[in-house]
Amino acid sequence: MACFSLNLPAVRAAVALLALQVMAPALTAQARAVTTGLARPSIDTTVLGRLAFRGIGPANMMGRATDVEGVPGDPDIVYVGTATSGVWKTRNGGTTWKPLFDAQPTLSIGDIALEPGNPAVVYVGTGEANVRNSVSFGRGMYKSTDGGASWRFIGLGDTRHIARVQVSAADPRTVFVCAVGHIGGPNTERGVFVSRDAGETWSRTLFVDHRHGCADLDMDPKNANIVYATMWHFDRKQWTFTSGSELGGIFRSIDGGRTWSKMKNGLPTLIGRAGIRVAPSSPNVVYSIAETRVGYVWRSDDFGVNWKMTSDNAATLCRGFYYSQLRVDPVNPDRVYSIACQLSKSIDGGRTFTQFSGSIHGDHHGIWIDPLNPSRMWQVNDGGIAVSNDMGANWGFPQSFALAQFYQVHADNREPFYFLGGGLQDNGNWLGPNRTREPQGILTDDWRLVSYGDGYYQTSHPENPDLIVSESQGGWIFRTDMKTLEQQDVSPQPRRNDGGPVNALEYRFNWNAPMVASPHDGRVLYFGAQVLFRSKDFGSTWDIISPDLTKNDPSRQGFAGGPVLKEATTAEYYNSLYSVTESPVQRGLIWAGADDGNLHVTRDDGKTWTRVDRNVPALGAEAVVSHIEASRTAACLAYATFERHFMDDYKAYVYRTADCGATWTNIAGNLPDGAYLQVLREDPRNAQVLYAGTEAGLYVSVTGGGNWFRLGGNLPAVPVHEVLVHGRENDLIVATHARGIWILDDASAIQELATAAAAPKAHLFRMRTATRFATKTTKTPSLGDALYRGTNPAYGAIIRYHLASTPDSATPVRVEVRDSAGAVVRVLHDVPRLRGINTTSWNLAFDAPRQRKPIDPSDPSVQFFGPPSGPRALPGRYSVRLVVGDMQIEQPLTVRLDPTVTVAPAALREQFVMAMQLRELQSVVNDTLRALDGRRGEIEARKRAADAIADDGGRAASRKAAEELAEVDELLLVLVKPTTIPYYSDGPRIADRVGALLRTVDGTNAQPTGPQRALSTSLANELRAALDNVTRVLGRLGITM
Structure with missing residues (x-):
């Protein structure tokens, strides 16, 4: 073992210091920019691939799940399909869940099917079949043969929406697909498809016409030749939808799906969406829940030949186009479950139904009942998933993953x-x-419900962030004080707007009516109907500042739905404003876009308006103005996005104007089909950077729209409905309509990507201000794994840099933190060194005390307290230096104190001095322990050598070594508690007490207390005495340090 030299006089001098004059001086270093006379090279955007977003939830209420499938008799494995978040799987009965489908080009799931007897084979039909106004779309069929670990596309890519997938129990190579097809136009890939070779090839065997698709399908479990399917005419437009026809209805095949016959006996001729289910225990019993005018639940007792209506209870259907599903108990053919706004059950063969799902979210879309244990059921709804083990009497709601579907998001500026x-x-x-501040992260109870409904826009008062105005569907807005919980309806049209056509109302508010605050005065709100409302007092009063800015087509303002049933939820309210914004550059320059394609601008605060959508080139009819973004760089510079997916057009439409709409330039560029835009944002620090929230993920341009790339990393290609860059923190905030909110902490790497690409060797990105604050666990940390924990960012300063290439192993790469005088505060050696963008962080701490031995992550103290850390740096100005070989690049860094904490600078300086003293004490005791460990190892080696000598000399040498070991162990016992002693069986020693005091002194932003000062002095004296004893004992033994 190498000999360790310890200079005890120097140690004693260090320990005797009463104060260390160390503080953070003012920063003097400035960023050193790299300049070049060369033209800007092409920008490699793939270097952004390692940027990691963090998901923060919420998981209190999830989002829409569409299907659930379990393994019969196995309570551990369950698959869940979701409207926009892909496929999830649990292997432990719902405690934890894992996403399986993130690498696929679509995450909208219609149905999941497991191969009977071999649940490792999984089929997924993509594209949700609950075709509401916000439905996403799919891209065909996928198959896994390893339980979802990997997937393969197996065809039917143009079906867009798949309602059901079933695998034959008699022949697992036979797979049925029930495809709705396009919802905004005709197509041929719809109806019932059958594969006889496990998905390798498909044949369409049931097809009505280009506008009818398949709504549901089921098979006789005892006779694979009998198959039932329901055919459905559906067409959706922005202002209405059509559901039902006389050509649709219930069809049956008795030859394994090769030919089909329409079932008519006892059924009405006009049928909308219909669900179909065979009773597993008595397959002659077949049920249908159908959108008709004469009843909703139908039953056949002779394999579908003859039917009778058993229930006209409207609760079993609720909204036919959105639900129309049922299930039959596996062992009791008279126990039937209807799946609609609420879950209902019948125990008398479908004649009477009672609701039984009051404790969980409504709007249900599926149930899986374990055929080997019918008491166990999983179900999916608009609020996520739920499980029952007592046939639905009681429900559990897993909250371990986020499926939240955000429409809009707002960020306030509260501190810290x-x-x-x-x-x-x-x-x-x-x-x-x-x-x-919680080490566990962001938990479900950190989120609070502001208001009910389908939530949309929200904004907070600029002087009181707890005063919030929020909006739900159809123009219903509330002002809520989150401290007092007082809530007031402040809608300009204070009434429930649903339940009738929009032409029955004075004002036409969209389902997703725009409500935004003025960038010049956050108390000023704009709210769009067919006219634009403005409030100057945060919603107390409203004025109209525009005429009707829509096309005002009365033929599109009646009831939606038909020809079977009408619909009036406000989701199809039309001729209404859809996007509103005011220029940040010029007060009173306001843009207003409508769901019918009209786009207006006013430059005089609403006195006069100019229609400018006629100037937009190559834009088809019936386009929705999905978003308007007014630039921060020039008053008349703006961006407008349009979408036409309900016209069966899934292209991206993005335009730029520099003259207030007189002319427009198409900047959609290479955005792919399917990536139609929900939002576009201009980066507040670099106007060349544009963020596009699309139905197919987040896209970014760093060339002002010249070209686009998908910003992925760990963020999958889910629908993105809102994007913001926080003004103070520079965070890129992404509101997904699938996985809640995701945040890229500090967007400087994107903002400076062009500059980084031009740097020949390396680029260090600017850093936002780092905040020093206290952390503390105030919530029970031992709540198990079935709990969602949103990720906190790294504590302190996030440091990112770009390397043009991966340096060789001989080239040093490190990050240095220095004070303004240039003194080194911290050196980070173990930092990423790969080509592209690399991320590390500085936790605002000086180096940890010198350690006795290398840090062991499995050490219980490390797991409980975290790895050793040094005192935190004082607030002030610092510089961060990136060193790559002989190149050095610097950027300034400001460290601020938590602005909600009141503490005098002198008190923080005293705390810092004491913490540095304690760090030195800890280093000295660790140095001593390390030296004693070395001496002990040498003595043990001598004893082993002596033990090998079988004479009196050897035995004497062994005894002497044993005595020396005992004396060294006594010295160690004074300094540190042995790990061999149970934790509570003995008290702490000097090293333990110094470490504990360092943690408590440095763990807050406050002046040390009198007892802490006294203990610090006492520990220094104890250590001095202990070191004197070490010198004396080792000297007596003739052992040098």
């Missing part, structure tokens, strides 16, 4: 951490922090 608020599909408006 901003909060985010926004609306969720069918789950109200919520408010939660972007990070917490």
Whole structure:
């Protein structure tokens, strides 16, 4: 073992210091920019691939799940399909869940099917079949043969929406697909498809016409030749939808799906969406829940030949186009479950139904009942998933993963951490922090419900972030004080707007009516109907500042739905404003876009308006103005996005104007089909950077729209409905309509990507201000794994840099933190060194005390307290230096104190001095322990050698070594508690007490207390005495340090 030299006089001098004059001086270093006379090279955007977003939830209320499938008799494995978040799987009965489908080009799931007897074979039909106004789309069929670990596309890519997939129990190579098809136009890939070779090839065997698709399908479990399917005419437009026809209805095949006959006996001729289910225990019994005018639940007792209506209970259907599903108990053919706004069950063969799902979210879309244990059931709804083990009497709601479907999001400026608020599909408006002081992260109870409904826009008062105005469907807005919980309806049209056609109302508010605050005065709100409302007092009063800005077509303002049933939820209210914004550059320059394609601008605060959509080139009819973004760089510079997917056009339409709409330039460029835009944002720090929230993920341009790339990393290609860059923190905030809110902490790597690409060797990105704050666990940390934990960002300063190439192993790469005088505060050696963008962080701490031995992550103290850390740096100005070989690049860094904490600078300086003293004490005792460990190892080696000598000399040498070992162990016992002693069996020693005091002194932003000062002095004296004893004992033994 190498000999360790310890200079005890120097140690004693260090320990005797009463104060260390160390503080953070003012920063003098400035960023050193790299300049070049060469033309800008092409930008490699793949270097952004390692940028990691963090998901923060919420998981209190999830989002729409569409299907659930379990393994018969196995309570552990369950698959869940979702509207926009892909396929999830649990292997432990719902405690934890894992996404399986993130690498696929679509995450909208219609149905999942497991091969009977071999659940490792999984089929997924993509494209949700619950074709509401916010439905996403799919891209065909996928198959896994390893339980979802990998997937393969197996065809039917143009079906767009798949309602059902079934695998034959008699022949697992036979697979049926029930495809709805396009919902906004005709197509041929719809109806019932059959594969006889496990998905390798497909044949369409049931097809009505180009506008009818398949709504449901089921097979006789005892006779694979008998198959039932329901055919459905559906067409959706922005202002209405059509559901039902006389050509649709229930069809049956008795030859394994090769030929089909329409079932008519006892059934009405006009049928909308219909669900179909065979009773597993008595397959002659077949049920259908159908959208008709004469009843909803139908039953056949002779394999579908003859039917009778058993129930006209409207609750069993609720909204036919959105539900129309049922299930039959595996062992009791008279126990039937209807799946609609609420779950209902019948125990008398479908004649009477009672609701039984009051404790969980409504709007249900599926149930899986374990055929080997019918008491166990899983179900999916607009609020996520639920499980029951007592046939639905009681329900559990897993909250371990986030499926929240945000429509809009707002970020406030509260300190020290901003909060985010926004609306969720069918789950109200919520408010939660972007990070917490809790080491566990952001938990479900950190999120608070602001208001009910289908949540949309939300904004907070600029002087009181707890005063919030939030909006739900159809123009219903509330002002809520989150401290007092007082809530007031402040809608300009204070009434429930649903239940009738929009032409029955004075004002036509969209399902997703725009409500935004003025960038010049956050108390000023704009709210769009067919006219634009403005409030100057945060919603107390409203004025109209425009005429009707829509096409005002009365033929499109009646009831939606038909020809079977009407619909009036406000989801199809039309001729209404859909996007509103005011220029940040010029007060009173306001843009207003409508769902019918009209786009207006006013430059005089609403006195006069100019229609400018006629100037937009190559834009088809019936386009929706999905978003308008007014630039921060020039008053008349703006961006407009349009979408036409309900016209069966899934292209991206993105335009730029520099003259207030007189002319427009198409900048959609290479955005792919399917990536139609929900939002476009201009980066506030670099106007060349544009963020596009699309139905197919987040896209970015760093060339002002010249070209686009998908920003992925760990963020899958889910629908993105809102994007923001936080003004203070520079965070890129992404509101997904699938997985809740995701945050890229500090967007400087994107903002400076062009500059980084031009740097020949390396580029260090600017850093945002780092905040020093206290962390503490105030919530029970031992709540198990079935709990969602949103990720906090790394504590301290996030440091990113770009390397043009991966350096060789001989080239040093490190990050140095220095004070303004140039003194080194911290050196980070173990940092990423790969080509592209690399991320590390500085936790605002000086180096940890010198250690006795290498840090063991499995050490219980490390697991409980975290790895050793040095004292935190004082607030002030610092510089960060990136060193790559002989190249050095610097950027300034400001460290601020938590602005909600009041403490005098002198008190922080005293705390810092004591913490540095304690760090030195800890280093000295660890140096001593390490030296004693070395001496002990040498003595043990001598004893082993002596033990090998079988004479009196050897025995004497062994005894002497044993005595020396005992004396060294006594010295160690004074300094540190042995790990061999149970934790509570003996008290702490000097090293333990110094470490504990360092943690408590440095763990807050406060002046040390009198007892802490006294203990610090006492520990220094104890250590001095212990070191004197070490010198004396080792000297007596003739052992040198």
